[in-house]
Amino acid sequence: MQDCDLIDRAREFQENLLNFFRRQGVIDGDLEDCLQETYVRLWKYRGEYRPSAKLSTFLFILARQVLIDSYRRRTNRRRREADWQEARPSSVSPQPCVRTDVEWAMSRLSPPLRETVELALFQDLPYKEISRILDIPVGTVKSRVSNAIRKLKELFDERRS
Secondary structure (H helix, E strand, O other), X not given: OOHHHHHHHHHXXXXXXXXXXXXXXXXXXXXXXXXXXXXHHHHHOHHHOOOOOXXXXXXXXXXXXXXXXXXXXXXXXXXXXXXXXXXXXXXXXXXXOOOOHHHHHHHXXXXXXXXXXXXXXXXXXXXXXXXXXXXXXXXXXXXXXXXXXXXXXXXXHHHHO
16 A cells, blocks of 8 residues: 555544544644644554554554643643642633533543543444554453443433432
C-alpha cells in the first residue's frame, strides 16, 4: 500500500477520532491538535502498519498514545497553574463548564473505563479489537464495559434524584 493511500484511508476515520478525543475529555481547543498528532504518528509509524490488519485498530492505538501524552501534558500544566495560583491568588473564580449529560457522566469515569466505553459504545468496536487497542485481555474489556455501564447508571440515577 502506498503511503498516500494509507493517509487517504485514515481520513475516513477523522470524525470517529475527533469523537474519541472529545468523549475522553479533550477540550475543543485541543481536539484538532490531537487529531493532527495522530496523523503525524501514522506517518511516522506507517512502516509498522500491516495491510492485513484493520486500519481503525492501528489508528485507535495511535490515538490512545496521543491521548496519554495529552493527559500527561494537561496534568503538568495543571500542576504549574496550581503552583502559580498559590503564589498569586486570584479573587476571580472560573465559571463552570456547561456539558451535556453524557459528557458530564463520562467525565466522572476513570480513564480506563472511559476509554473502554468510548471504543465499545461510541466507536462500536468489537471487544477483540478493543483488547488489541488497549493491550488488555477480552475479559477485562467486558468487565470494564460492565462496570462503566453500572457506574453511568448510578450517576444518572443520582442526578435525577
